[in-house]
Amino acid sequence: VSEIRSIEWVPRQPGAPLPGSLRILDQTLLPERLVYRDIIRPEEVADAIRRLAVRGAPLLGVAAAYALVVAAQQAQQAGADTADAVRRAAALIRGTRPTAVNLFHGVDRILHILEHSSGSDDLALEIWKEADRLHREDREACEAIGRHGADLLPPGSRVLTHCNTGILATAGRGTALGAVYEAFRRHGKLHVFADETRPLWQGARLTAWELQQAGIPVTVLCDNAAAFLMASGQVDCIMVGADRIAANGDTANKVGTLALAIAARRYGLPFYVLAPVSTLDPSLPDGSGIEIEYRAAEEIVRPWGRNIAPQNVMVYAPAFDVTPAELITAIVTDRGIIRPPYERNIAAACGSSGSQRRATP
Amino acid sequence: VSEIRSIEWVPRQPGAPLPGSLRILDQTLLPERLVYRDIIRPEEVADAIRRLAVRGAPLLGVAAAYALVVAAQQAQQAGADTADAVRRAAALIRGTRPTAVNLFHGVDRILHILEHSSGSDDLALEIWKEADRLHREDREACEAIGRHGADLLPPGSRVLTHCNTGILATAGRGTALGAVYEAFRRHGKLHVFADETRPLWQGARLTAWELQQAGIPVTVLCDNAAAFLMASGQVDCIMVGADRIAANGDTANKVGTLALAIAARRYGLPFYVLAPVSTLDPSLPDGSGIEIEYRAAEEIVRPWGRNIAPQNVMVYAPAFDVTPAELITAIVTDRGIIRPPYERNIAAACGSSGSQRRATP
Numbered sequence: 001v002s003e004i005r006s007i008e009w010v011p012r013q014p015g016a017p018l019p020g021s022l023r024i025l026d027q028t029l030l031p032e033r034l035v036y037r038d039i040i041r042p043e044e045v046a047d048a049i050r051r052l053a054v055r056g057a058p059l060l061g062v063a064a065a066y067a068l069v070v071a072a073q074q075a076q077q078a079g080a081d082t083a084d085a086v087r088r089a090a091a092l093i094r095g096t097r098p099t100a101v102n103l104f105h106g107v108d109r110i111l112h113i114l115e116h117s118s119g120s121d122d123l124a125l126e127i128w129k130e131a132d133r134l135h136r137e138d139r140e141a142c143e144a145i146g147r148h149g150a151d152l153l154p155p156g157s158r159v160l161t162h163c164n165t166g167i168l169a170t171a172g173r174g175t176a177l178g179a180v181y182e183a184f185r186r187h188g189k190l191h192v193f194a195d196e197t198r199p200l201w202q203g204a205r206l207t208a209w210e211l212q213q214a215g216i217p218v219t220v221l222c223d224n225a226a227a228f229l230m231a232s233g234q235v236d237c238i239m240v241g242a243d244r245i246a247a248n249g250d251t252a253n254k255v256g257t258l259a260l261a262i263a264a265r266r267y268g269l270p271f272y273v274l275a276p277v278s279t280l281d282p283s284l285p286d287g288s289g290i291e292i293e294y295r296a297a298e299e300i301v302r303p304w305g306r307n308i309a310p311q312n313v314m315v316y317a318p319a320f321d322v323t324p325a326e327l328i329t330a331i332v333t334d335r336g337i338i339r340p341p342y343e344r345n346i347a348a349a350c351g352s353s354g355s356q357r358r359a360t361p
Numbered sequence: 362v363s364e365i366r367s368i369e370w371v372p373r374q375p376g377a378p379l380p381g382s383l384r385i386l387d388q389t390l391l392p393e394r395l396v397y398r399d400i401i402r403p404e405e406v407a408d409a410i411r412r413l414a415v416r417g418a419p420l421l422g423v424a425a426a427y428a429l430v431v432a433a434q435q436a437q438q439a440g441a442d443t444a445d446a447v448r449r450a451a452a453l454i455r456g457t458r459p460t461a462v463n464l465f466h467g468v469d470r471i472l473h474i475l476e477h478s479s480g481s482d483d484l485a486l487e488i489w490k491e492a493d494r495l496h497r498e499d500r501e502a503c504e505a506i507g508r509h510g511a512d513l514l515p516p517g518s519r520v521l522t523h524c525n526t527g528i529l530a531t532a533g534r535g536t537a538l539g540a541v542y543e544a545f546r547r548h549g550k551l552h553v554f555a556d557e558t559r560p561l562w563q564g565a566r567l568t569a570w571e572l573q574q575a576g577i578p579v580t581v582l583c584d585n586a587a588a589f590l591m592a593s594g595q596v597d598c599i600m601v602g603a604d605r606i607a608a609n610g611d612t613a614n615k616v617g618t619l620a621l622a623i624a625a626r627r628y629g630l631p632f633y634v635l636a637p638v639s640t641l642d643p644s645l646p647d648g649s650g651i652e653i654e655y656r657a658a659e660e661i662v663r664p665w666g667r668n669i670a671p672q673n674v675m676v677y678a679p680a681f682d683v684t685p686a687e688l689i690t691a692i693v694t695d696r697g698i699i700r701p702p703y704e705r706n707i708a709a710a711c712g713s714s715g716s717q718r719r720a721t722p
Binding site: 304 | 392393554556557558559560562565566569570573578579580581582583584585586587588589590592616617619620623624627661662664665667668669670671674675676677678679682683
């Protein structure tokens, strides 16, 4: 697994990061084909984000930052106004997907550099450095989340998860799957149940694939079978990622998460959300303020080009849902495990090393 | 819609029912193709049941009975022992799918005829008459369920349903959808949300299709989005069918039903099960005794021949789950609406016109 990289900056020449290209693993083709794409234009990043070739909240943050690097590099090569090109690319990237706060966070980190730059010729390099720093931070955040999360997974744990929160969702080892990888490294006694995650099957296509690569036992199930799996005593806990967490702990995550949390409560199972602090959005008091992305009907009713519903049928297609904080046992972050009362403890986590968003590079 | 028939006996000549063939609508090809198949051998019925060309608990009961008609007819034409052929076909049909009690009920009804037959030359005809009677009874049961169920759907109702419980699941207008058809006939103000129902998409393929044919507004959603739909206040009640209902009201139905019932409880929404009394199985004290069918992994991980999961991944594939009675607001049958306490009221419903299983033809 260690050789699989969801995202990577590839310099054209050794010795200097620029010029270079952004290499992404096209996740739409997994598990059938492992295809990397080298990207040199911000529009290509936006396109990759929209069609979910790159997805996963933390990875979106890193991809967003690199999108501005390629914009800066392109402008510099063309002798155009670099700052202007970066700002236009920032607007483009912001318009791709609304729910994951990490994407906006990644853009903001780069814009902050822009605003505090001396206007030197090295602007593209300065931007690359910040993107690279964000990239490394995300990798380290995954390691920390994995360590804290693995403490919740004693030997023999049977973990139910949803969507993909691993190597393919982050720049590191993952959030919920980061905990799985670390627990498996510690004791090797673990079983993962992976919801297939309709409509785009990130659980079946991506989670099952990357766990299988790592030799971790994994069973795929339809999303609608998870409650019966819990009812029949085959699950010890639920671990999911997050796209945005409000100040009170309400959590937006891939659609289907809410149903799992409700069922987990009924069966007395701990329900854990694992995410870097960059996923916390203390600007929103609660989940009602989180913008939910709705996807095209075709993603649901035309899988692989086959009509699974009559023509022109109406479709309800939220990409995310919001799980109320009261159903969440704990939020596992790179800064430790946050438990209720969330309002106070999330504020403390955001403030614990200064501002959540780094004030200076 | 009225011309769509999920099942039909087609005499070869006008005037006499036998010889004839069993015509079924092959539901695996909907909504893309409307194909009927004429069947003259019991093995073909068994195959159609196994691959879900014919499905839906009440319809399985009628198909099972007709399977024994074709067995009797075939034996009679070949000069073989008719009773023996029927018994062998009964064993074959019993072995196809374990969960829906109606299938066993249909077989039992015919075997009862066999045991009480005088051994005349008209055995095949006697059997056909009983199958035809069962067929008409199911149609009438649907009408009665529809009337009782429609009383629960005032104008403007937004009904969430799962799988398919309509014309394609019964020999009549359906159970849960029977109520929808009748309510729409009464006031025309209704909206249906149809869970797609993985892995075989009976909700998207069949429910959406037959409601669209009838001009009833329908919205398809992924199963995992139902909880968020409820949370956002877009649903007034949930109506589902049943494959088997134990003496205490515990209900086996298409996998995913349990998750809906749990979420409905959280959001204070009524959760109705609609089924003919032939779906009641008072021989089982509770749901723990209901045998759950597990399907082949391929149905989940190879839709339309595409791999949505890595090769050889483990798959959890229950076709049904069991919803505990305490989550069920009411059970709507052809003999009226059964409310808690279920133990007493189900027993009363089963006994209210003699035995549940008719003692004499």
